Amino acid sequence: MIMTRRRVIEAGGGILAALLPWPAAGAAADAVEITMLGKANGSHVWFDPFGIHVEPGQTIRWTNRDPGNSHTVTAYHPAIFERPLRIPVGAKPWDSDYLLPGESFSVMLTTAGVYDYYCVPHEHAGMVGRIVVGSPPAVEAVSGTAEPGLTPLPDVALSGFPSIEEIVANGAVHRR
Numbered sequence: 001m002i003m004t005r006r007r008v009i010e011a012g013g014g015i016l017a018a019l020l021p022w023p024a025a026g027a028a029a030d031a032v033e034i035t036m037l038g039k040a041n042g043s044h045v046w047f048d049p050f051g052i053h054v055e056p057g058q059t060i061r062w063t064n065r066d067p068g069n070s071h072t073v074t075a076y077h078p079a080i081f082e083r084p085l086r087i088p089v090g091a092k093p094w095d096s097d098y099l100l101p102g103e104s105f106s107v108m109l110t111t112a113g114v115y116d117y118y119c120v121p122h123e124h125a126g127m128v129g130r131i132v133v134g135s136p137p138a139v140e141a142v143s144g145t146a147e148p149g150l151t152p153l154p155d156v157a158l159s160g161f162p163s164i165e166e167i168v169a170n171g172a173v174h175r176r
């Protein structure tokens with residue numbers, strides 16, 4: 001069931017891409033790559049880079065390069081597991097479901113703003129990431145304050161995001 005849903009999403013993306021004029025206006029031709037990594041003993045898991053700066057229309061592709069763990073890439077959004085909103089208002093949230101080692105998942109981000117995401121099984125290990133789409137002052141982190149009925153972020157996740165300033169200054173932020 002889980003596998004089926006992810007494959008439908010990927011197939012849908014492929015059909016959409018096929019229907020768009022190529023190259024799409026303003027869109028970069030290649031996906032920006034983010035890897036999902038982990039220590040062999042599972043003691044540490046992370047996204048690399050875990051902060052990245054792109055322009056609207058960029059496709060991001062996450063690939064699980066961790067041979068020992070399955071991971072997800074999941075947007076913080078009330079519509080997905082009732083989490084606080086930490087992507088731009090009106091932007092489409094996503095959930096990759098579990099990616100086995102070697103599997104990938106892609107999204108195209110068209111709305112400027114700040115997108116925070118996490119790995120479902122490893123949020124409590126601090127496995128989170130941030131994408132800045134576009135440039136300040138047009139972008140601003142969503143406060144993501146806890147609202148009734150939404151599950152707040154654990155402290156280890158809240159403290160795990162690189163700052164917008166660091167991301168924009170460096171283009172990409174890697175695990176320190």
Ligand SMILES: [Cu+2]
Pocket residue numbers: 045069070071072119120121122127
């Ligand atoms: Cu994970």
